[in-house]
Amino acid sequence: MTPGSISEMCSLGSPPTWRATSKTCCRTAGYIPCPRRLAASELTFEYLLRRSALRQLAPSADDVFADHASRFRPPLNLIAHMPTPDLRVVLIVPAVMVSALAASSWFELRTFNEKQPFVQTQGSVASLDCGNHGSYRVTYVAGDRTITGGAGSLPLKSDCRDLSLNQKIPVWYSASDPSFASFVDPTSVPSGIHSEMAAMLFLGYPFVALFLYLAMRFKLYTKRAR
Numbered sequence: 001m002t003p004g005s006i007s008e009m010c011s012l013g014s015p016p017t018w019r020a021t022s023k024t025c026c027r028t029a030g031y032i033p034c035p036r037r038l039a040a041s042e043l044t045f046e047y048l049l050r051r052s053a054l055r056q057l058a059p060s061a062d063d064v065f066a067d068h069a070s071r072f073r074p075p076l077n078l079i080a081h082m083p084t085p086d087l088r089v090v091l092i093v094p095a096v097m098v099s100a101l102a103a104s105s106w107f108e109l110r111t112f113n114e115k116q117p118f119v120q121t122q123g124s125v126a127s128l129d130c131g132n133h134g135s136y137r138v139t140y141v142a143g144d145r146t147i148t149g150g151a152g153s154l155p156l157k158s159d160c161r162d163l164s165l166n167q168k169i170p171v172w173y174s175a176s177d178p179s180f181a182s183f184v185d186p187t188s189v190p191s192g193i194h195s196e197m198a199a200m201l202f203l204g205y206p207f208v209a210l211f212l213y214l215a216m217r218f219k220l221y222t223k224r225a226r
Contacts, residue, residue, distance in 0.1 A: 085216035115174035142178035
């Protein structure tokens with residue numbers, strides 16, 4: 001509403017006495033009456049009739065909301081309006097990523113099998129670095145050697161947060177390579193690695209493929225919108 005229309009409404013919708021005493025307030029509030037008590041002489045039939053006419057000309061809040069909603073309403077099904085990306089990319093890229101992770105786990109399992117058999121002994125926790133992928137080092141005796149080192153691979157260690165310095169824990173070291181040690185029972189390692197590989201295949205791959213699919217559709221949709 002422009003200042004001119006406000007002034008026009010003030011002159012049209014206000015009695016002479018109210019317009020003379022409340023001109024500033026009228027310009028600020030538009031055609032809405034200022035919060036003050038009106039005299040009985042001001043409540044004339046003509047004033048009430050003009051005020052009612054002005055209210056009918058003013059749009060209601062529902063009409064204003066409907067007008068804005070019609071201008072800025074997004075599609076009811078945003079995904080349905082997005083273009084379809086290349087499905088070869090959606091399927092191949094996650095497959096390569098999951099295959100690389102599965103190959104790494106398979107290599108760890110192969111290395112573990114090559115280091116068998118294992119000899120059990122007792123060791124003590126020498127250092128803790130839980131912030132670095134839960135790493136910790138253990139001191140143990142293998143034959144006539146005293147070795148301080150970490151686990152041979154990630155699946156061969158327990159939770160670092162459950163340990164404390166100088167705590168006694170069981171250690172299994174390789175008979176052919178005593179520096180290669182496991183801090184968990186070697187009989188449970190193969191099943192743990194197999195479960196990890198199955199999770200990558202049946203959970204990781206569908207999740208990554210779905211995420212890439214939605215991301216590519218949204219990117220193509222934004223490009224088309226430009």
